[in-house]
Amino acid sequence: xxxxxTIARRSFLIGSAAIVGGVAFGAYxxxxxxxxxxxxxxxxxxxxFNPWVKINAEGITLVTPHTDLGQGAxxxxxxxxxxxxxxxxxxxxxxxxxxxxxxxxxxxAGEAVPFRSNDDSFVxxxxxxxxxxxxxxxxxxxxxxxxxxxxxxxxxxxAGAMARETLKAAAAAETGLxxxxxxxxGGAVVLPDGTRMAYTTLAAKAAQMDLVQDVALRDPSQWxxxxxxxxxxxxxxxxxxxxxxxxxxxIEGMVLASVRMNPRKGAxxxxxxxxxxxxxxxxxxxxxxxYGVAVVADNTWRAFRALEEIEIDWAEAxxxxxxxxxxxxxxxxxxxxxxxxxxxxxxxxxxxxxGAEVFEAEYRAPYxxxxxxxxxxxxxxxxxxxxxxxxxxxMPRFVQQRVAKRLEMDEEQIHFHNQYxxxxxxxxxxxxxxxxxxDVADKMRGTAVKMIFRREEDFTQDFTRQIGMARGRGAFEGxxxxxxxLEIATVSSSRSQMARLGSSVPGPDMQIVAGAWNMRYSVPxxxxxxxxxxxxxxxxxxxxxxxxxxxxxxxxxxxxxxxxAGADPMEERxxxxxxxxxxxxxxxxxEMSNWGSPLxxxxxxxxxLVTSFGVxxxxxxxxxxxxxxxxxxxxxxxxxxxxxxxxxxFENVATGGVIWALGHAMNSEITxxxxxxxxxNYHLSEGMRLRQCPVIEVRxxxxxxxxxxxxxxxxxxxxxxxxxxIFAATGTRLRDMPFFNTVDFV
Amino acid sequence: xxLNVDGKSHEVDVEDDMPxxxxxxxxxxxxxxxxGCGIAQCGACTVHIDGVAVRSCQTAAGDVDGAITTIEGLxxxxxxxxxxxxxxxxxxxxxxxxxxxxxxxAASLLGENTAPTxxxxxxxxxxxxxxxxxxxxxxAAVKTAAAKLQGA
Numbered sequence: 001x002x003x004x005x006t007i008a009r010r011s012f013l014i015g016s017a018a019i020v021g022g023v024a025f026g027a028y029x030x031x032x033x034x035x036x037x038x039x040x041x042x043x044x045x046x047x048x049f050n051p052w053v054k055i056n057a058e059g060i061t062l063v064t065p066h067t068d069l070g071q072g073a074x075x076x077x078x079x080x081x082x083x084x085x086x087x088x089x090x091x092x093x094x095x096x097x098x099x100x101x102x103x104x105x106x107x108x109a110g111e112a113v114p115f116r117s118n119d120d121s122f123v124x125x126x127x128x129x130x131x132x133x134x135x136x137x138x139x140x141x142x143x144x145x146x147x148x149x150x151x152x153x154x155x156x157x158x159a160g161a162m163a164r165e166t167l168k169a170a171a172a173a174e175t176g177l178x179x180x181x182x183x184x185x186g187g188a189v190v191l192p193d194g195t196r197m198a199y200t201t202l203a204a205k206a207a208q209m210d211l212v213q214d215v216a217l218r219d220p221s222q223w224x225x226x227x228x229x230x231x232x233x234x235x236x237x238x239x240x241x242x243x244x245x246x247x248x249x250x251i252e253g254m255v256l257a258s259v260r261m262n263p264r265k266g267a268x269x270x271x272x273x274x275x276x277x278x279x280x281x282x283x284x285x286x287x288x289x290x291y292g293v294a295v296v297a298d299n300t301w302r303a304f305r306a307l308e309e310i311e312i313d314w315a316e317a318x319x320x321x322x323x324x325x326x327x328x329x330x331x332x333x334x335x336x337x338x339x340x341x342x343x344x345x346x347x348x349x350x351x352x353x354x355g356a357e358v359f360e361a362e363y364r365a366p367y368x369x370x371x372x373x374x375x376x377x378x379x380x381x382x383x384x385x386x387x388x389x390x391x392x393x394x395m396p397r398f399v400q401q402r403v404a405k406r407l408e409m410d411e412e413q414i415h416f417h418n419q420y421x422x423x424x425x426x427x428x429x430x431x432x433x434x435x436x437x438x439d440v441a442d443k444m445r446g447t448a449v450k451m452i453f454r455r456e457e458d459f460t461q462d463f464t465r466q467i468g469m470a471r472g473r474g475a476f477e478g479x480x481x482x483x484x485x486l487e488i489a490t491v492s493s494s495r496s497q498m499a500r501l502g503s504s505v506p507g508p509d510m511q512i513v514a515g516a517w518n519m520r521y522s523v524p525x526x527x528x529x530x531x532x533x534x535x536x537x538x539x540x541x542x543x544x545x546x547x548x549x550x551x552x553x554x555x556x557x558x559x560x561x562x563x564x565a566g567a568d569p570m571e572e573r574x575x576x577x578x579x580x581x582x583x584x585x586x587x588x589x590x591e592m593s594n595w596g597s598p599l600x601x602x603x604x605x606x607x608x609l610v611t612s613f614g615v616x617x618x619x620x621x622x623x624x625x626x627x628x629x630x631x632x633x634x635x636x637x638x639x640x641x642x643x644x645x646x647x648x649x650f651e652n653v654a655t656g657g658v659i660w661a662l663g664h665a666m667n668s669e670i671t672x673x674x675x676x677x678x679x680x681n682y683h684l685s686e687g688m689r690l691r692q693c694p695v696i697e698v699r700x701x702x703x704x705x706x707x708x709x710x711x712x713x714x715x716x717x718x719x720x721x722x723x724x725x726i727f728a729a730t731g732t733r734l735r736d737m738p739f740f741n742t743v744d745f746v
Numbered sequence: 747x748x749l750n751v752d753g754k755s756h757e758v759d760v761e762d763d764m765p766x767x768x769x770x771x772x773x774x775x776x777x778x779x780x781x782g783c784g785i786a787q788c789g790a791c792t793v794h795i796d797g798v799a800v801r802s803c804q805t806a807a808g809d810v811d812g813a814i815t816t817i818e819g820l821x822x823x824x825x826x827x828x829x830x831x832x833x834x835x836x837x838x839x840x841x842x843x844x845x846x847x848x849x850x851x852a853a854s855l856l857g858e859n860t861a862p863t864x865x866x867x868x869x870x871x872x873x874x875x876x877x878x879x880x881x882x883x884x885x886a887a888v889k890t891a892a893a894k895l896q897g898a
Contacts, residue, residue, distance in 0.1 A: 069841060070839075070840035070841025070842065070843075070878050071840065072840070231834075231837065232837055232839075234839070234842065235833075235834055235837050235838075235839055236823050236834055237823070237842075238839035238842030238845055239826075239830045239833040239834045239838070239839060239842075239845060239849065240778070240817065240818070240821065240822060240823050240826070240830055241777075241778020241779070241816065241817030241818045241846045242778065242818070242822075242823060243842050244777070245843060247777075247780075247781070248777035250775065250777075256772065281761065298772075299760075299764070299768055299772045299773065300768055300771070300772050300781070301764055301765060301767075301768035301772070302764075304784075371877065372841065372843070372877050373780075373782050373788060373790055373841070373843040373844050373875065373876075373877045374780070374782075374841070374843045375781065375782070420841075421841060422780075422841045422842070422843030423840075423841040423843060423877050423878060424841075425877070452781070454784065455782065455783045455784050455785075456784075648837050649840075652837065652840055652880065652883065653840065653878075655879060655882055656840055656878045656879030656880060657879070658879070659879030659881060660877075660878075660879050663879075681783055681784075681785055681787060682782075682783050682787040682788055682875055683785070683787045686875075687875070687877060688879065688881075689872050689873075689875065690868055690871045690872050690874070690876075690881045690884065690885070691868045691869070691872045693879075693881040693882065693885075695882070696882060
C-alpha cells in the first residue's frame with residue numbers, strides 16, 4: 001500500500017532485548033515508533049491505519065493486544081477504538097494480532113517506580129517516564145498489573161479517531177466534497193445528501209492516503225459506547241459453548257500429550273520405567289525430559305492414564321521439604337541483613353514507643369495457588385524453519401523470545417497465536433506449559449503436539465503466591481493511633497518470577513510491602529519495612545501480587561490498634577486518611593453499609609482500605625456468627641478508578657475480585673510435605689463456592705483524572721475486612737490465613 | 747459402542763471405562779464440554795443424560811444408558827435455550843470456562859423444579875466452581891430463566 005506503509009517501513013525494528021534491566025538505549029531509539037505489525041503482510045487493498053485498525057473490502061478488524069483472561073479486555077479495547085471510529089461492535093471482528101513491540105504497555109511504568117500512585121511530583125514523573133522508555137524499547141507487550149484500561153484509554157481512542165479522519169479524507173478525495181461536510185456513523189462516511197460510503201468500500205482508497213494524525217478526542221458527553229452498559233462481545237459464545245479456548249483448538253494432524261514433571265518444583269528426574277505405559281492402548285510415544293516424562297497418545301485420557309503407570313524416580317526439592325521449615329525461614333528473616341528496604345518513615349516510631357504501652361501482633365499469609373479453571377495447555381508445531389504456538393499468555397513477545405532462545409532460532413521464526421484464556425489470575429505469566437510443549441514438539445518435528453496438564457499436575461506445578469509474615473507494633477493515646485510500625489517479611493515473588501525469565505529485579509522489591517507502605521493515612525509516627533526471605537518454593541504474581549498479603553497485614557493490624565484504642569474503625573480511618581480519594585471511598589462504603597447502624601446479636605462489620613495499582617478500594621464486610629459457623633452476609637466495595645469504561649464488566653470483575661479474595665482467605669492454602677504441594681485438586685483448595693457467596697454491592701467513584709483498572713485492586717482489602725468483621729462479631733482475632741484453620745464457615 | 751449425543755447417533759470405539767468427557771471432546775470433537783478437574787469437583791464437564799445433569803468426567807462411557815445433551819445441543823446462538831438466554835441477559839460470563847457446566851446444571855435444576863427457592867438454587871449449583879466469582883449473576887440468571895420457563 002501507499003503512504004501508510006511507507007511510514008511503517010521507516011520505523012525502527014526493535015531487536016531482541018533483555019527482559020528487564022541492563023538495556024542500553026539512546027534517546028533517538030525511544031523516540032522512534034515501533035513498526036506497524038499490520039503492515040507486514042498488508043496488500044494494496046488493506047488500509048492498516050495503525051497497529052490497531054485494519055479495514056479492507058472484507059471487513060473491519062480491530063486488534064486488541066491485551067489478552068482476554070475473562071476480565072473483558074477484548075471488549076473493552078474494541079469499545080475504545082469503536083467509540084472514535086464510529087462503528088458498532090457487531091460490525092467488527094477482534095484479533096490479538098501478532099506479538100509486536102508496537103503493543104508495548106504504556107501504563108505499567110506507573111506501578112514499577114517507588115513512588116505512591118497519588119504522587120504527581122516532578123521526580124515521580126521522571127521515574128515513570130524512564131521506566132516507560134525501557135518498556136517501549138523492550139517492546140514489552142504485557143497484560144498485567146491491572147493496566148489494560150490505563151494503557152488503552154487514550155491510545156486506542158486516538159487509533160480509532162485517526163482511522164476515521166483518514167477515511168473521511170478518502171471519501172472527500174473520491175467525491176470532491178470538503179471534509180467538513182462529511183460525517184461518520186455506523187461504519188460509513190455519510191455525505192450531506194445522506195449517501196453512505198461504507199468504510200469497507202473506502203478502504204482501498206484510504207490505503208493510498210496520508211494518515212491524518214492530528215485528531216481531537218471527543219468529549220465524554222458524546223460517547224455512545226464507553227461508560228455505557230453494552231453487551232460484551234464474547235458473552236453469546238461463552239453462554240453457548242462456542243467460545244474456543246486454547247485447550248479446545250484443533251490443529252490438523254495434531255497428537256495429544258500430557259506430562260508428569262517432578263512435583264518437587266524445579267528439580268530434575270533421576271530415572272523412570274515406562275514399560276507398562278508403552279503398550280497401553282492409544283499410546284504412541286513416551287518422551288523423556290530432563291524434568292519428567294510426557295506421554296503422546298491419540299486421546300487425552302489415554303495419555304493421562306498411561307502417565308499414572310510410569311514409575312519415576314524424582315530428585316529432591318531445591319527448597320525445604322516440609323512446610324514448618326518454610327515458616328521458620330520466614331520467621332528468621334526479620335533481621336538487619338534481610339532488610340530489603342525501609343519504605344516509609346514518618347515521624348519517629350522508636351521515640352513514640354518510649355514509655356508508651358506498645359501493642360504487638362503477628363500475622364501470616366500462606367502460599368496460595370492460582371488454578372484458573374482452564375488447565376494449562378499449549379499446542380506447538382516445530383519444523384526446521386518455523387515454530388507455531390497456540391496458547392493463551394499474558395506476555396506474547398516474551399513467549400516468542402523464550403522459545404527462540406530455547407530452540408536457538410530467530411524470533412521472527414516463532415509464530416505465537418494468542419488465545420482466549422479460561423482464567424489466569426497471574427498463572428499465564430509463567431511458561432511451563434509452553435516449555436514442555438516445545439520440548440516434546442521439538443522431538444517430534446513436523447507434528448503439532450497438544451499438551452494438556454492434568455489438574456493435579458497444574459496444581460502441583462503452580463508457582464504460588466508469596467508466603468509471608470508481618471510483625472506490627474503500635475501505640476495510641478486518647479483514642480487515637482499515634483504510632484504504627486509494620487515489618488513485613490515475604491519471599492520475593494518478583495525475584496522468583498524474574499529469575500525464571502533469566503533476569504533480575506533491580507533494587508528492592510516493592511511488592512513485599514505493596515498495599516502497606518503506600519497506605520493513605522497520616523499516622524504521626526509510621527514506619528513500614530520490607531524483609532526479603534531467601535527463595536523457598538518458587539512463587540509468582542497472584543492476583544494483586546504483594547498487596548494480597550501486605551494489605552491484609554496492614555489493615556488487620558491497624559484495626560487491632562483502633563479497637564485497642566477504643567475508637568470506631570470507620571471513624572478513626574476517616575480521621576487518619578490523608579487523601580481525598582481515600583476519604584471518598586471510605587465515606588462511600590460507610591454510607592452503602594449504613595455503618596454505625598445497630599446490628600443484631602452475633603453480627604459484626606469490618607472495614608479495610610487498601611490502595612493497589614493506583615486504586616484506593618474500601619470494603620465493608622458484614623458477618624453473622626451462626627451455630628454452624630461464620631456466615632458472610634454482605635459486602636460493600638467502593639473504588640476510585642477515574643472513569644469506568646465498561647460498567648457491566650466493572651461490576652462483574654470487582655464482585656469477582658471480592659469473591660476471589662474472600663474464598664482464598666477462608667479456604668485455600670498450599671502447604672509442602674516431602675517437597676511437594678499437598679493440595680492437588682479443588683477439593684483440597686476450594687476457594688469460594690456459591691453457597692458461601694454473600695450479597696455484594698460495588699460502586700465506582702470517578703473523581704480522579706487517572707483512569708485505572710479494576711482486575712486486582714478489589715482483592716487486597718477483602719481478607720482484612722473479613723477478619724475485622726469476625727472480630728467485631730465474635731471477639732476472635734484471625735491473624736493467620738486461611739481462616740478455616742481457626743474458625744468454621746457456614 | 748453407540749452413543750446418542752445432541753440428537754445424533756455416533757458409533758465410537760473406546761474402552762468402557764473411558765470417561766464420557768473424553769469421548770465427547772477427543773473422539774467426537776464436542777469441545778463446548780470442558781475439562782476442569784477430572785474428579786467431579788468443579789462441574790465444568792456437566793452434561794445431561796435424559797435431561798439430568800451428570801459429571802461427564804466421572805461417567806464411564808460404557809455406563810451411559812440414555813440420550814446425552816451437551817451445551818452445544820441445549821441451544822445455539824441462533825436458537826437459545828431459556829437458560830442460555832438468561833445467561834446472556836445477565837452477562838454472567840467472565841472467562842466463561844465454567845459456564846457450560848453452570849448452564850447445564852441450571853437447566854437440569856429447572857427441568858425438575860421450575861420455581862426453585864434461593865436455598866434450592868444454592869444447593870443445586872454449589873458443586874459448580876467458578877474461579878472468576880460470577881456467583882451473584884448465576885443466581886440472578888437462574889431466577890430469570892425460571893420466570894421465563896414458568897411463563898412459557
